[in-house]
Amino acid sequence: MALFEKKSVFRKFIDSITMAVYDNPELGPEFLDQLEESLVMADVGIDTSAKIIEELNKAINYKYITREREIKKELSRILEELMDKGERNLMKNEFPLVILMIGINGGGKTTTIAKLANMYIQQGKTVMLAAADTFRAAAAEQLELWGQRVGVEKVIRREEGADPTAVIYDAIQSAKANNVDVLICDTAGRLQNKTNLMKELEKMSRVITREWPEATRENLLVVDATSGKNAVNQAEEFNNIADITGIVLTKMDGTARGGITVTITDEFDMPIKFIGVGEKMSDLEPFNAHDFVEGIFDE
Ligand SMILES: Nc1nc2c(ncn2[C@@H]2O[C@H](COP(=O)(O)OP(=O)(O)OP(=O)(O)O)[C@@H](O)[C@H]2O)c(=O)[nH]1
Ligand SMILES: [Mg+2]
Numbered sequence: 001m002a003l004f005e006k007k008s009v010f011r012k013f014i015d016s017i018t019m020a021v022y023d024n025p026e027l028g029p030e031f032l033d034q035l036e037e038s039l040v041m042a043d044v045g046i047d048t049s050a051k052i053i054e055e056l057n058k059a060i061n062y063k064y065i066t067r068e069r070e071i072k073k074e075l076s077r078i079l080e081e082l083m084d085k086g087e088r089n090l091m092k093n094e095f096p097l098v099i100l101m102i103g104i105n106g107g108g109k110t111t112t113i114a115k116l117a118n119m120y121i122q123q124g125k126t127v128m129l130a131a132a133d134t135f136r137a138a139a140a141e142q143l144e145l146w147g148q149r150v151g152v153e154k155v156i157r158r159e160e161g162a163d164p165t166a167v168i169y170d171a172i173q174s175a176k177a178n179n180v181d182v183l184i185c186d187t188a189g190r191l192q193n194k195t196n197l198m199k200e201l202e203k204m205s206r207v208i209t210r211e212w213p214e215a216t217r218e219n220l221l222v223v224d225a226t227s228g229k230n231a232v233n234q235a236e237e238f239n240n241i242a243d244i245t246g247i248v249l250t251k252m253d254g255t256a257r258g259g260i261t262v263t264i265t266d267e268f269d270m271p272i273k274f275i276g277v278g279e280k281m282s283d284l285e286p287f288n289a290h291d292f293v294e295g296i297f298d299e
Helices: 011-023 029-041 046-063 068-083 109-122 139-150 164-177 195-211 230-241 260-267 289-296
Strands: 097-102 127-132 154-156 182-187 216-224 246-250 272-276 284-286
Touching: 011 029, 011 068, 029 046, 046 068, 046 260, 068 260, 068 289, 097 109, 097 195, 109 127, 109 139, 109 182, 109 216, 109 246, 109 272, 109 284, 127 139, 127 164, 139 154, 154 164, 164 182, 164 195, 182 195, 195 216, 195 230, 216 230, 230 260, 246 260, 260 272
Parallel strands: 097 182, 097 216, 127 154, 127 182, 216 246, 246 272
Antiparallel strands: 272 284
16 A cells, blocks of 8 residues: 555646646646646546636635746645535445445446445445446456455355346345345446446445335446546436446556546546556555645645
8 A cells, every 4th residue: 555656646747736836937828737737638528627627716816826836836725625515425334234335337337336345344344246247258357366365254156147136136135134234246248338237237326215215325437537628428328327326436546637536526526536556456445535636746
């Protein structure tokens, strides 16, 4: 965990502040334009970038900001305000809890399940997994392997090609019978524009609600932080199908941009709950806007 340096995220943007101040010491419109461009380059959406620059401009005008250090301080305040969703950044803390993992292919769903299972087991909870990715060959084996390594109670699966909703159904009956605290459901990676797959996801979501209405629920969208602006489109489409309660941004250890953190939280008002910072089961950090921003501006 210590290997993940938040300051590598947004590095180019942070460096560009120094450059923009150097180029435009009077902090006029050119300065703001230059900075706005750097935000967009760092994967911050156009609207969100404009909003950030407008806020910064207010601060420059009203607070008589003149120095780079003050600009960074204002920017960190603005970014934190955009990303802080308060309580919603935390996982619901009532059990039994069912977590449905959603996202496109290769985003990191299965790995994140292992990390979450590990986290809950460390907290003394019992965890069961549902291998509802019946589509990709060896997906259930991959989940079983993680399950053994992490020490979950059971991994519920069926044969390849089986109806994923049936796996969810089996898993819920088993989780109830065994008084399991947390049931985490893996699903096949799907592109947000494939109608059939999206319908299937909707069905899985519905069955959970129907079969275990008293369970607390989280629908987590797993997004690869290196996928840039496409992530915003994913968030929108998946949210239409199942109410996304939070985002897990994976592969934060592999991006020098990171603007997607601000865009997703701002444009969709969606909380980031965790960030994935590596491939090991301990490489998951709860998201905290204050710590995150402090980390990226850390000199
Ligand atoms: N560096 C890094 N790699 C990650 C992280 N999360 C996942 N990965 C890697 O990303 C690859 C895909 O991860 P999976 O968990 O299999 O992704 P998935 O969404 O389940 O993929 P499908 O089941 O094919 O849709 C694997 O090689 C993981 O080790 C992360 O936070 N950091
Ligand atoms: Mg998977």
